[in-house]
Amino acid sequence: MAKKWFQALTLTLALTAVSAPHPVLAGEKPRESRNVELQLAPGDTIKVTTYGLPALSGDFVISSEGTIAFPLVGNIKAAGVKPSAIQETITAGLASGYVTEPSVAVEVGSYRPIYILGEVGKPGEYPYSLGLTIRDAVAKAGGFTYRANEKRVYIKGAGEDDEHPYKLTAGIPVAPGDTIRIGERYF
Missing domain, CATH: 3.30.1950.10 (wza like domain)
Structure with a gap:
């Protein structure tokens, strides 16, 4: 009986781990929104x-x-x-x-172009247009692949050294020169 109980507990823990959302890395806090102030920069x-x-x-x-x-x-x-x-x-x-x-x-x-990388149909460089959002940019790049994590996006702003995670919502704005990366989901 104890063996069956242990097997059931192990199976429950394994299923819980598999169904967990994308793990947050140490120090990584997904942002809810992003403020974009359009300023002219080299290349514009x-x-x-x-x-x-x-x-x-x-x-x-x-x-x-x-x-x-x-x-x-x-x-x-x-x-x-x-x-x-x-x-x-x-x-x-x-x-x-x-x-x-x-x-x-x-x-x-x-404006400077934007770059879309990762799990999209056609990764690459795309022209920036006013009012562009992450979802619009992904659509320009051929949409999500079947492996895409559609809940989180990583954005590296022009002139920044690091990319920052964001919860993928409908209204996240894109700025000229941004590099957008759509990660791979687990399971």
Whole structure:
């Protein structure tokens, strides 16, 4: 009788271990949500339009130093600032002796791409678009594979050294330059 009781207890423990969710590693706490603040960074492209002066209009890629080289104005800090601040800097630079009453518009042309790795249909690099969420990004990458852990996602932000775990909910935002990894589930 004791042998059967021991076998039943062992079977119960084994089934409990198999049905447990993905183990949390030491120090790893899945986050519920993520705040994303869009800032320009190296690799992003901005579109500058100077009305009436097509020679002073065009697309500019933010350099690795975080600047753009604008004609007549010189190098302008673009990384970490908003397009409106770049617009003000260009307008002030042109107004200081080059153009009377310049009218300048600055908008984001394109952000850095995102990268999706792991258990998705087509891992790789994908273009970033405003309002992109993790679920949207996974859909772009061909959806989850049959081995995917659909409850947790790992995100490494641009410029960060480590990836962070998040509970996979519908509204987790993606930022330009993010690397998203969908892990493998156990059983």
